[in-house]
Amino acid sequence: MFRASISTLRLVSLNALRFLFVCAGAWLAAVGPVEFRADARRAANAAAGHVPNMDPGVMAVMALVLTVLILVAVFFVEITRCAIGGKPLAMPSCLALGAVTACPVGYSIGFDAPTSNTILFLASAFGLVAFYAVRRAWLKQINRYK
Numbered sequence: 545m546f547r548a549s550i551s552t553l554r555l556v557s558l559n560a561l562r563f564l565f566v567c568a569g570a571w572l573a574a575v576g577p578v579e580f581r582a583d584a585r586r587a588a589n590a591a592a593g594h595v596p597n598m599d600p601g602v603m604a605v606m607a608l609v610l611t612v613l614i615l616v617a618v619f620f621v622e623i624t625r626c627a628i629g630g631k632p633l634a635m636p637s638c639l640a641l642g643a644v645t646a647c648p649v650g651y652s653i654g655f656d657a658p659t660s661n662t663i664l665f666l667a668s669a670f671g672l673v674a675f676y677a678v679r680r681a682w683l684k685q686i687n688r689y690k
Contacts, residue, residue, distance in 0.1 A: 561635065562632065562633065563619070565636075565639045565642065568642065569638065569639040569640060569641060569643035569646070570615055570642035570643065571611075571642075572642075572643055573642070573643035573646045573647040574649040575604070575607050576650070577650040578603055578649075579604050581600075582601065582603050582604045585599065585603075586600050607650065607653045610664060613665075614646055614649065615642070615645075617645075617668075617669075618641060618645050618672060621672060625676075637679065640675065641672075641675055644671040644675045645672050645675070646668065647671065648664050648667035648668050652664060
């Protein structure tokens with residue numbers, strides 16, 4: 545009985561750590577660059593003598609909201625993949641998954657590229673599909689030489 549609870553606790557803690565790695569990858573690729581751009585814009589506004597405006601803060605909040613929506617989809621895909629018999633991702637793969645799926649948000653909002661939310665979600669979906677395609681090809685190549 546005690547051994548089963550330790551195993552369950554270990555599984556829950558590893559899944560929580562995977563969750564944090566995916567969120568860290570998404571933050572590094574999406575929210576971090578937008579925050580950097582917002583801080584630079586605030587400093588430029590202050591140097592020019594303009595009154596503080598809400599534009600830089602809105603960029604950061606919009607990046608965060610869009611990243612959360614993308615992460616919900618990523619977790620749904622990953623839970624479904626593991627439920628049908630897939631092995632859970634390693635921690636570096638979780639970091640890469642978060643970064644690949646969230647980088648369109650950081651690129652478009654952080655660099656003021658004119659995009660719509662639909663294009664962002666399609667780019668994120670393409671990043672998700674590309675991640676699993678590269679991972680599958682890489683694992684197939686590794687298994688071929690064993």
